[in-house]
Amino acid sequence: MGEASRSKGGWFGWFIVLIVAAVIISAVVITVKKRSDHSKAAPVPGPPGAIVKKYADALGIAMQFFDVQKSGKLVNNKIAWRGDSALSDGSEAHLDLSKGMYDAGDHMKFGLPMAFTATVLSWAILEYGDQMNAVNQLEPAQDSLKWITDYLINAHSSENVLYVQVGNADVDHSCWDRPESMTEERPLAQVNTTSPGTEVAAETAAALASASLVFKKINSTYSNELLMHAQQLFNFADTFRGSYNISIPQVRPYYNSTGYEDELLWAASWLYHATGIQSYLDYVTGENGNAFAMWGSPTWFTWDNKLAGTQVLLSRVSFFRAKDNSNSQNPGLQKYQKTAEAVMCGLLPNSPTATKSRTDSGLIWVSEFNSLLHPVASAFLAALYGDYMLTSQTAKLQCDGDSYTPSDLRNFAISQADYVLGNNPLKMSYLVGYGDKYPQYVHHRGASIPANAMTGCTDGVTKWRDSTAPNPNIASGALVGGPFLNETYIDSRINSKQGEPSTYNSALIVGLLSSLVTTSSLVQSFT
Secondary structure, eight states: HHHHHHHHHHHHHHHHHHHHHOOOOOOHHHHHHHHHTTTOOOOOOOSSSSHHHHHHHHHHHHTHHHHHHHOOOOOOOHHHHHHHHOOTGGGGGEEEOOOBOOSSSSSSSSSSHHHHHHHHHHHHHHHHHHHHTTTTOOOHHHHHHHHHHHHHHHHOOOOEEEEEEEHHHHHHHHHHOGGOOOSOOEEEEEOOOSSSSSSHHHHHHHHHHHHHHHHHOOHHHHHHHHHHHHHHHHHHHHHSOOOOHHGGGHHHHOOSOOSHHHHHHHHHHHHHHHHOOOHHHHHHHHHHHHSSOOTTTOOSSSOOOOOHHHHHHHHHHHIIIIGGGGGGGGHHHHHHHHHHHHHHHHHSSSTOOOOOOOOOOOOOOSSTTTTHHHHHHHHHHHHHHHHHHTTTTTEEEEETEEEEEHHHHHHHHHHHHHHHHSSSSSOOBBBSSSSSOOOOOOOOOHHHHOOOOOOOHHHHHHIIOOSSSOOOSSOTTTBBBOOOOTTTTOTTTOHHHHHOOOOOHHHHHHHHHHHHHSSSOSSOOOO
């Protein structure tokens, strides 16, 4: 009996082992199947497909803010409460600096954020121009871009001189008046060989190089002029290195730069795309890349830090151009792409390396001041990178062993865009003019004062800024600063942290919405 019991127990033990083994094998098969599902690349989209109405509507509204912000003698003015302004800007230097755009809710022209606005808007047009065109927004985007680049060309008065500011920010910010009737002085600030400003000169080079690609087939003469200025400005920025914070200390409270190295890499990357000259690529992948690129360290893309943008832009070379030339094994390019991948992995909410810098509802949140800058910029980069993958038939992105697809990146971009447009705890659109509920007390001088009002510099503060009545004019397309970390928003005109829009926010939301308005394959070369 003892022998029989052992035999029966042994048989039962082996039965249990077989069951456990079967479960393990099944789990492995399911896991492998899940991972193999990611290995098959999604089909490359063709020409623009079906239009997503909410993004098309939002894009049309977002584009209007550039018209709201225009300075100078307006042509085909589409904003009823705006008129000609700042017609004498630049006159003290015998220059015409009347064009360009006001920075935010004030009447300042700050060169660094304005140039960044132009670069981002150019990038959006170059990547998603066909999608903009599908909803009749390409021409308005090009017109707004040219309004800025016309100004930037005039601001570059000689090879090593660039005017980077119009207006006295302290005086301007103490006034509350309409740009059409402002009477305060508009002094100029410049960078030159003895007072360098590498970051602003390099960002302006990036703006003009990228814009030269936008206008290459439309107006070759203008495109060549833009490129000439871009190359001169890059040489100036690189040869006479120094921060504009030191040369123009009055910018520090407003647009303090944390360094110029990223702008040099950003500008050289755009010049490589614009010219195809190998030395620009060597510049960013060689010694300067080693010194400045912070490979392997993800950063946020903003008007002050261009590293993440540079990494994504140079990934485009790896995805589309390097496969057919000597750059295919360029170790510097590979490091840029690896860092771009790290940026993407940080943004994906379910990634093992996902950033914790989010609200409870999933909005990327980094800063109390202008909080929507980071999520919108991040979503724009994610949409771009996902479309690079899709167009190049790259099936998956690896994040610490987990696989993600282009659709995962697009879904993240959609989540951030939808939050902005009203899918948030307040059920409020942060894009002024979109939806039924949006901020009524936007921190914006022109929007807060009736067009027929006679207002001086200081009396407008009590009469209009501090008024409890909603703005009489709608700053259509303004993307306000955004929510606090607890996802609250105080709709007050004096709340500039949350309620002030900016042109660079608008460029980023235009890029993001253009990526989502429909789907299409990206061009493999800007030229």
